[in-house]
Amino acid sequence: MQSPNDEREYRLLTLDNEMQVLLISDPDTPKAxxxxDVHVGSGDNxxxxGGLxxxxxxxxxxxxxKYPDAxxxxxxxxxxxGNRNAFTSFEHTNYFFDINAPYLPEALDRFAQFFIAPRFDAEYVDREKNAVEAEYQMGLKSDPRRGLDVLQEVMNEQHPFSQFAVGSLESLADRPDSSIRDELLRFYDEHYSAxxxxxxxxxxxxxDELESLVVPMFSEVPNKDFEHExxxxxxxxxxxxxxxxxxxxQATLRQMQxxxxxxxxxxxxxAKPLSYLGNLVGHEGEGSLLSQLKSEGLVESLAAGSGLGWRGGALxxxxxxxxxxxxxxxxRVLQLLFAYMDMLREQGPKEWLYEEQSRLAELAFRFKEEGNPMGYVQGLAGGMQYYDPVDVLQGAYIMSDYDAAMLRELMAxxxxxxxxxVLEDADVATDRxxxxxxxxxxxERLDARQLADWRGAAAEGALHLPAPNAFIAEDVSLVKIDNDNPAAPERMLEEQRxxxxxxxxxxxxxxxxxxYINFRSPLVSQSPRQTALAVLYTALLKDRVNEFTYPALLAGLNFNLYKHAxxxxxxxxxxxxxxxxxxDKLLSVMASPDFDPQRFENIRKDMIRSLENAVAKRPSSQVLDDLRESLLYGExxxxxxxxxxxxxxxxxVHDYAQAFWNSASAEALIYGNYARDAVPGLAARLDKVLPDEAAPDLPELKVLKLEAGESVLYPVDVEHDDAVLAWYLQGAGNAWQDRAATSxxxxxxxxxxxQQLRTEQQLGYIVSAFYWSQLDVPGLVMLIQSPVADTAGLASAMDAFLGGVAGSLDDEQFARHQQALVSEVLRPHKNLWERAEFFWQSIAKKQYAFDGRQQLADAIEALDRVQWQQYFERTFLKQRHSLQVAAPGKAAVLPEGGQRRVESAEVLKAGHRFYSIN
Incomplete structure (x- = not known):
């Protein structure tokens, strides 16, 4: 069964080799x-x-x-x-790709061979172990990975979940009695079965065409009748x-699980019993566990639901x-948790609550929107391992079988x-x-006396079931489209503010x-104080309205409030x-905030902790943050x-909020299922929060402008053994041609x-080159995080690669890349939200013709290979606009050359030329 809003066609097949196949025909899709999904994962090592x-x-x-070239x-x-990737979990290994739709047959043929005749070349077996080792090393400072490592260590060692999952050079090393390649072949031959x-x-x-394409290809995958123990x-x-x-x-975490x-x-x-229970324990409205924990000043956030799962059990x-x-x-937190569970057991399962969740799931499926094709097929392939064939498309949404006995069993x-x-905190006592x-x-194993401490009196009457959700949509009719509805948004109202x-x-x-409403003010981002107060103000507002916005969120009515430039x-x-x-509720709170001093204090400290925890982010992410700060004024x-x-x-904060609203103006977009009278309705609401007089001028947005031939090195301190280099090359200018040539x-x-720097040279796990524009100023980034090379070596490898790019490209390859990029730029919007985001960003950039995508595509198509090569050689080889942000890691070596060295982003931006974005 498919969603009434889904116009694709589907066909489910079982091949002769027992592989189940779902075919989806979408004549309008730009991407195939x-x-x-292989029902085999790290639990089968x-x-x-570990890590096999x-x-x-x-x-x-x-x-x-069939395709031996790696x-x-x-x-x-x-x-x-296209794009391609894969992941390995405890029970699954999932491989996926997308590609421009006309090239599906050729891509699928290459993909099918993974499961028919992989080579496992000894040369690459030896090299790729380094990539796994780099991934392992990268996680050594990741608190989620570290927490899982401890959890696996205290589990029953006879349970497969206790095994080391990622792998390392040690766990994947050749041994006297067995080479790792032999074990790879054996594992593949035993487990990878159709x-x-x-x-x-x-x-x-x-x-029919998809079936005639897929059946011959994938019928060749051997069926070894594999069955899990x-x-x-x-x-x-x-x-x-x-x-x-x-x-x-590692980070400044204060967390309990x-x-x-x-x-x-x-x-x-x-029946989805875990959805029912997770919804109640994780509820954030009035009477919830979180509400009481916050009122006592004990927690900032709470999440509940299914965790790890395996054949026969879950957490x-x-x-x-x-x-x-x-x-x-x-x-006390534990006392309140168990008091809440006592309340749920005493109240017993409630069919009306279950039906409310069921209604929301039914609405979500009925009005299901098209998403990313690659993400869609990936989710469906995993779901096919669990859902009956008739339910493959709606399995995640079905909540039809209320079973009070099952819910009582779960709650017990x-x-x-x-x-x-599990308590995580820097000050805990440890001995292992x-x-x-x-x-x-x-x-520590606990006895009956210690368990008794987890039972205590909760606040009388404070914990109770949520009220019926008042935000569930009742009117799902469609408005009549006006005869003069424009092809793009029109400015229907323009006043001073x-x-x-x-x-x-x-x-x-x-x-x-x-x-969408953008409240602009000159009192944002001009100093660290303005930025900190604006972020703190929005965090306090979100906390203040959370109890009434959470039911709206459950009902499919989303809300977000955030500081921007x-x-x-x-x-x-x-x-x-x-x-x-x-x-109406949100605007009334925003205009007249009244913040509880205790909540202010907790949120302020939580923000400080979050900023301090930047040191625990992935090193490559930290370096990119430093690069962004270097380029954007106001960061x-x-x-x-x-x-x-x-x-x-x-x-x-109260003083800042008053000053902000006194200086604020608003620009809004209304797009979707609305009648035209929504415009005066919103205008009247905005009048309640905006002053009448003329709005003050806004400061310009600025992006650092690197000059031709300018080369800057910015060393940064990242607490990690890996070396990281982000080499940013800015385009020669900010015109459409510059954006086209750089992208x-x-x-x-x-x-x-x-392929060259990761697969062949094995410089690290994170190796990528990508287009990186800041406020539409074009730029190119080469990024490597390496456990084996220093940043000088990384810079040399990147430079050598750049020198060979143009010479290795023929006319046919250039045309393929050009067409691939044009197709991506002009890819039709998949859903209403993509379209709304495009309109909103165009308005923010003052591109009121809403033709930015077409202008960029036209500029890309206008380039021939000679023109592109001339731009490439001039801008990215001979007269570079270059900024290297380098974290030297344990090697403590920086790139060499004639770069001007700066000690901070602030020093770099001070007195420097910039692009002004109006």
Missing amino acids: AASL PPDR AHFLEHMLFLGTD AEYEEFVTEHG NVMRLVVLGSESL PISAPIFVEGDLPMFLQIKP VLFPIADYRSEYR FSVSVTLTEEGVEKHE DIVPANALV VSEHYAVPYSV KQIWFMQDEEFRLPRGAT QGISLRISGYNDKQDVLL WGEQPLIDVLQNVSVND LTAQIMKSGFF
Whole structure:
């Protein structure tokens, strides 16, 4: 069964080799896509061969008997506008790609060979182990990876989830009695069987054409009748629970997770008991567990739902971000959690609550919108492993079988005696270190006396079931389209302090819409203090309205409030029924904020902690943040913002809010299922928060302008052994031709850059070249995070690669890259939200003709290979506009050459020329 809003055609097949295949015909799709899910993952690794399944995933990309060149698949997909990737989880390995629709047959033929005749060339087996090692090393400072390492160490070692999953040079090393290549072949031959594979193919061809294409290709995949062994071992040894686990994190984390082993409910997808329980425990409205925890100053956020899953069981997870007081009183947090569960058991399952969730799921499926083809096929392929054939398309949305007994059974497992409590904080006491990630931790089995401490009196009457959701859409009718509805948004109102753009949606025709409001002010981003106060103000506002916006979110009515370069943006989107109710409440709070001093203090400290935790981000991400700060005026590093936040009061925020609104003007877009009278309605609402007099001028937006021949080195301090280099090359100017030539250069480079510097030279796991424009100023970034090379070596490798780009490109390859990029630029919007975002960004850039995509595509098509090569050689080789941001890592070596060295982004931008963006 498919959504009434889905016009694609579907066909489900079972091939002679027992592979299940779902074909999707979409004649209008610009991109074809495919995903093959193998019901085999890290849980199937042989003993003492941690990471073997993951390593196998890497190796399948590196050549087959029919297409032996290790670079061939990557090059073909990239040159024809596509992307490819894969992932390995405990039970699944999923391979997927997309490509410009006319090239699906050739791409699919290459893809099919992964599962028919991969080569496992010894040369690449030896090299690719380094990529797995780099991925492992990259995770050594990742707190989620570190926490999982500890969790696996305290599990029952007989349970396959306790195994090391990522892999390393040590776990994948050749051994006297067995080479890793032999074990790869054995694992592939035993596990990669057609009967545990699910394939989804989406293309522009008819179903008959897709069937005639797919069946011969994938019928060749051998069926080895693979069957999983049952997992009989419990995930925790009897008597181990309840357990209290303390972990010392790398970042400034204050987090507690409570895990409960439960039954495997995946076959009960029509009942979805975990959705019912997760919705209640994770609720954020009035009377919720989170509401009470916040009121006592103990936590900042809470999430609940299914965690790890395996054949025969799962973990139900409740995770909270603690305040400083919450760490000290973590037993009070547990008391409230178990008091909430006692309340749920006492109240018993409620069919009306279940029906409410069912109604929301039904609405979501009924008005399901088209998404990214690659993500769509990937999700379907994984779901086919669990859903009955008739439910493949709607399995994730079905919630039709209310089963009170099943819900009571589940709730009976969420008790103190069945709990693993994991507390992560810098000050915890530890006495052990985990094997793979060297994480300090301690573990304690709890007795009846300690369990009694987890039971205490909750605030009387404070915890109760949520009220019926008042935001569920009732009117899902479509408005009549006006005869004079424009082809693009029109400015329907223009006054001193406000402008409103309006357009009815004629293409997607859903009972949904987007109302976006940009409140601009000169009091944003001009100093660290302004930035910190604006971010803190928006965080306090979101917290203040959370209890009434959370039910709206559940009902498909989304809300976001955030600081941007010139002000604060408010976005409301989703079902247009009830949007006015939500907007009225939001604006009334925004205009007259009254913040609780305790909530202010907790949020202020949480923001400081988040900024301090930037050091725990992936090193390559930290370097890109430093690069962005170097280029954008009004961007500030973490420390200046921390310095401000350390010294602000709630009164400072109130004063800032008043000044902000006194200086604010508004620009809005109304797009979707709205009648024209929405414009005066919004104008009247804005009048309640905006002054009458003329708005002050806004400061210009500025981007650093690197001169031809200018070369700058910015060393940054990142606490990680890996070296990272982000080499930014700015375009020669800001015209459409510069944007076209620079983006085309990135398209031409990205496949070869990855193949040569990662696959061949094995410089690191994160290796990429990409187009990176800032406020439409074009730029190219080459990025490598390396555990084996220093930044001087990385710069030399990048430079050598750049020198060979133009010479290796023939006319046919240039034409393929050019067409791939044009197709991507002009790709039709998949849904209403993509269209709304395009309109909104065009308005922000003052591109009121809404033709930016076409102008860029025309500029790309206007370039011939000679013109592009001349631009490339002049701009990216001879007269570079160059900025290297380098984190030297343990090697402590920086790129050499004649670069001007700067010590901070602030120093670089001070007195420098810039592009002014009006």
